[in-house]
Amino acid sequence: MKQTKRVIALGFFDGVHLGHGALLRKVTERATQLNATPCAFTFDRSPTAAITGQTVPLLSSVDDRIWLMKTHYQIQEVIVSSFDGMMRMDWQDFITDYLVKELGAIHVVAGHDFHFGYLGKGNPQRLQETCQQLGIGCDIVGKVEEEGITVSSTYIRSLIAQGEMERAVHFLGHPHTLTNRVTHGKKIGSSSLGFPTVNLQIPFPVITPAFGVYATKVTVCNQTYQAVTNVGVRPTIENNDGRVTVEGFILDFHGDLYGQELRMEFYQRLRGEEKFPSLQALSTEIRRNAEQTRAFFNAMK
16 A cells, blocks of 8 residues: 655644744645645653653643644644653654655754653754655755744743733744643523623633633634633632633623534633622623624734
């Protein structure tokens, strides 16, 4: 059976930001030239977390990474590998046995700081030299800067943790994205506030944005709606259990989305989370936030 010819981007790609985009665009360019399939290779969990044993907050789940690479950079196939398995593999075997023999790589693209194999002994120079010996193409992409700042997942995580969502969007090159199934909430939005609501849980270990209210878009069943989304513990609600929730008030939507998979895209933080004297006061504020959200997206058009 003839093996698929692949051009493969190598990395973890947390958030699929503009720096990653430089690699992924190079992959699609080379794949077109070589009549091959543009692919990305990523890991099932954070390399830093695996090596240190510490929890590392991430910008995106595996599923969101895959969706972002396919949607924004026309990557046709994303290969998700066990980091534990790769970490125990000799760096040369990773190239010759895994990338070339098993995956059919005819060209690879990696970042300037990509390390791989046992003890991270594989590096860009060794990757390039070995590929040359094997007759495999290899591009090493340098760091990408915006406003004199190196674009990195670490920097973007700090922006999201501080609520600087518009700046995070700028460095990501797309909205911060969260996908999960809609869960049951306390139905406060529909019954007391007059807004249809959706509740999402943030999957571990994806980062929680700074508590507050955001202008977002939600996509479900191939339809996209504007929404006002609160991230936090809802201090105005009585008998609250203190759990962090992501609650979207969907504009111009009627229906029940419980159990549906929903993708939420964060564009702008409108305000911090506040405790209001009554549900009526909260409802009035959310209506004001709804008008802010409509104005924000109208300005984008």
